[in-house]
Amino acid sequence: MSLQRVRIVLCQTSHPGNIGAAARAMKTMGLGDLRLVRPKTFPDAAAQAMASGADDVLAAAQVVTRLEDALIGAELVAGCTARPRDLSHRMIDAREASGLLAAHARRAPVALLFGTEMSGLSNEELDQCQLLVRIPANPDYSSLNLAAAVQILAYELRVASVSARAPDEVPFPLARHDDLERFYRELESTLIGIGFLDPLMPKRLMTRLRRLFSRTRIEHEEFNILMGILKRIRNPRPGGGGIQDNDIVE
Amino acid sequence: MSLQRVRIVLCQTSHPGNIGAAARAMKTMGLGDLRLVRPKTFPDAAAQAMASGADDVLAAAQVVTRLEDALIGAELVAGCTARPRDLSHRMIDAREASGLLAAHARRAPVALLFGTEMSGLSNEELDQCQLLVRIPANPDYSSLNLAAAVQILAYELRVASVSARAPDEVPFPLARHDDLERFYRELESTLIGIGFLDPLMPKRLMTRLRRLFSRTRIEHEEFNILMGILKRIRNPRPGGGGIQDNDIVE
Structure with a gap:
């Protein structure tokens, strides 16, 4: 399944609880490849607690010091950002980006990056992305929690990757x-x-x-x-x- | 904007932190009408802390003892559920349901119900729903956190309400x-x-x-x-x- 080739990369996350909650969000949508770039505190009990039943995702998470090391082999790298950036990255919304990532993941690994809770991805991190992803949000209050942003994108990735939809089940016999x-x-x-x-x-x-x-x-x-x-x-x-x-x- | 006519109804929520996180999830997507049916602990400092900048949504939340009181005037009532139910409610996925809710919300209030963290909506609560909503999830681990489920549906509602629909697609007025x-x-x-x-x-x-x-x-x-x-x-x-x-x- 293509979802197995989608890496979620959390860069310099401050709160370990958010790492755990992100792991849970990933697993609910069938994602399992979590990579952590210089997390402030990890492993940590708060991460464990928030992961709930997704402790396997947490246990398998790769911790690296350089972002490049998390991206080896990735065919497409997208960065999630709440605000427009000054440089002319291509910025697309979560649904379109998920379609692209899922399509590429049929063949090769892809990566989706999330920055710190306070300031998002740094310019150096953005430089390693091929496209920027924006979650459409309330312009007056776009402050999504990190795990909430992971949840929405993991959900969109799942919907995009399950291209063949299950036929409608008719559980009970209908009147003729x-x-x-x-x-x-x-x-x-x-x-x-x-x-x-x-x-x-x-x-x-x-x-x-x-x-x-x-x-x-x-x-x-x-x-x-x-x-x-x-x-x-x-x-x-x-x-x-x-x-x-x-x-x-x- | 039609999002203002969407009520999020949390039934018998156990953890006040989830109420706060749900309020934040709502506000990031432009929703503001939160109704709480017999919350276990509310108001509470944990709810405040998790709401972050969405304390206005929390402050305006209506607390009621009977579900009916949260639904007065609603034209379409949908219940979010993770598992199939025995009787034949119509079950549709989050995207289709959000399209329906957003279309009806152009004219009249609609409501989206979430049950308890442990067991979801009770049968009595389901009886007041006209349709059931399922978030497509990993069949081996579909345990979405309550606020994560609110986040996904609030996101889909925002996307659905922003996408321009022709006025003739607005359906006939439903019974309240x-x-x-x-x-x-x-x-x-x-x-x-x-x-x-x-x-x-x-x-x-x-x-x-x-x-x-x-x-x-x-x-x-x-x-x-x-x-x-x-x-x-x-x-x-x-x-x-x-x-x-x-x-x-x-």
Whole structure:
């Protein structure tokens, strides 16, 4: 799977708790390759605590002193940044960048860099990136927590890499077309019976009700319940014993 | 901006730090309407600390004891869930759900619910949702932190609301949450009245009917029709004149 070729590189992270939370964010999306460039405090109990069940990602994390060492073999290197930079890096948003990274990761390692909590990536670190990634955020308050930024990009990478989507599962049998038609006939005659629908002036009532029920895709069992209700509307038994076996139409 | 009409509802949150982190996640994406249903500890210093610069969101958060009170006026209610549920709620992924919520939020309030850290939303809370939202995650480790889940959905909501949509894609007005609750109450008492539902042995009938109708997302006009039908079931007028003005509940 291409996600295994995506490296998350945290540069000079100040708070070890953020490293743990980033590891957890990565693992929830199927990423496992974490690299730490000169972390202030690592390993650390706070990182362990925040990693929750992602301690394997933390344990496998590579710690390096030079950014270059974390990027060996990477085909595409992207840097996450909150603010526009003065130099003319190509700046694209998280979704487009994730598509690019995931596509490249089909064949070769790629890397996504995150800077310090306070000031982001340094200019020297940016120099090693081929593109800059921006998470679209509230212009008045764009202060994403480091792990939150990792979470969003890991999520986008997962969505991008799972190109073939699972077909919609239909867990319960639906009512068949002929059952539905029977239901609509019963519904119509019941509504006429109780005087809600005037057959001489039906307007568009049945069309509207059909549209309402067809949106919901009625299941077979629900069809039985609805038919039972219609039957009981025609033959009310006030104070009766609730649902009876013969209320359910087979 | 439609994001102002999106309510984030945290149900029975255990850790106040998660409430603060969720407030920060919301504000980074331009969301500000936070509602807390029976939080275990709130207000709390840990919430303040994690909110960072989003203390205004925290200060404005509404605390309620009943979920219904957080949903008054909401036109579309979605619940975030990590695992498939037994009954047939419609389950869609975060991106599609955000598109739907953002579209409805152009006109009316919408709500997105998150359950407890340990077990998610209860069945009673799910009953008040019209659709379930799943964040695509690693099947072997889908344990997203609560604030991380809020962050991803807030991000998707921002992206969805910023992407320009044609005005004719704005759907018909839906019945509001409190109208729907009124409909379910009337439906229940009507079914008891005609002897279909035994209040002493209700089984899961109302839950099933709630899920059937919530899948269909009842429009406001359809709500009026359904209320008219219930009224006429209780007061049948066989051979009567069809739909009367006073059959329609305003």
